[in-house]
Amino acid sequence: EAQVTQNPRYLITVTGKKLTVTCSQNMNHEYMSWYRQDPGLGLRQIYYSMNVEVTDKGDVPEGYKVSRKEKRNFPLILESPSPNQTSLYFCASSLYRPSGSSYNEQFFGPGTRLTVL
Amino acid sequence: AQSVTQLGSHVSVSEGALVLLRCNYSSSVPPYLFWYVQYPNQGLQLLLKYTSAATLVKGINGFEAEFKKSETSFHLTKPSAHMSDAAEYFCAVKGDSWGKLQFGAGTQVVVTP
Numbered sequence: 001e002a003q004v005t006q007n008p009r010y011l012i013t014v015t016g017k018k019l020t021v022t023c024s025q026n027m028n029h030e031y032m033s034w035y036r037q038d039p040g041l042g043l044r045q046i047y048y049s050m051n052v053e054v055t056d057k058g059d060v061p062e063g064y065k066v067s068r069k070e071k072r073n074f075p076l077i078l079e080s081p082s083p084n085q086t087s088l089y090f091c092a093s094s095l096y097r098p099s100g101s102s103y104n105e106q107f108f109g110p111g112t113r114l115t116v117l
Numbered sequence: 118a119q120s121v122t123q124l125g126s127h128v129s130v131s132e133g134a135l136v137l138l139r140c141n142y143s144s145s146v147p148p149y150l151f152w153y154v155q156y157p158n159q160g161l162q163l164l165l166k167y168t169s170a171a172t173l174v175k176g177i178n179g180f181e182a183e184f185k186k187s188e189t190s191f192h193l194t195k196p197s198a199h200m201s202d203a204a205e206y207f208c209a210v211k212g213d214s215w216g217k218l219q220f221g222a223g224t225q226v227v228v229t230p
């Protein structure tokens with residue numbers, strides 16, 4: 001089954017304790033992205049990756065790191081989490097075909113609910 | 118920069134009644150517009166998308182949306198609500214970098230018997 005998986009689904013941690021949220025897709029997609037969802041703000045992009053070893057900042061990258069060493073995986077790293085990073089996080093992936101005005105559907109993972117105390 | 122505004126953070130509809138969710142967009146280029154649905158404890162699922170073809174777009178689960186350039190709108194409708202339509206709905210526009218989506222704040226739909 002084609003899917004985007006995230007782990008863990010739920011996480012409660014304390015301020016300053018490094019954590020990693022994993023994201024994996026089995027569709028051979030080049031493009032992967034992380035969003036955070038907050039009430040009243042919708043989803044905002046944190047980081048994205050066009051392909052292996054190619055990453056760039058989205059709208060709210062502060063406090064986050066990413067890496068893309070393999071095509072299927074795109075982990076989100078919080079080096080020193082703070083309470084304002086309490087949120088619902090989504091990973092998404094799609095084919096990358098940047099030809100003019102093309103668009104390829106993005107597939108979303110089930111989300112990771114993070115609470116930082 | 119591209120952006121969307123969803124009018125109404127919560128909508129309550131009776132089962133069998135019309136569902137109407139409003140979305141207005143702002144875009145400096147011809148927009149790509151989307152509606153996503155999020156069921157409880159699940160990720161986002163694409164309902165439908167507008168990519169400059171037909172202005173009336175049909176999606177899954179009986180939803181459709183009409184692109185109106187003069188009104189900069191992309192409202193989502195369904196003629197008859199089902200209990201299973203209870204979810205949060207997001208309007209989105211393709212952003213300024215490839216693959217980026219700019220989401221609205223979302224509209225929570227409650228369906229009452």
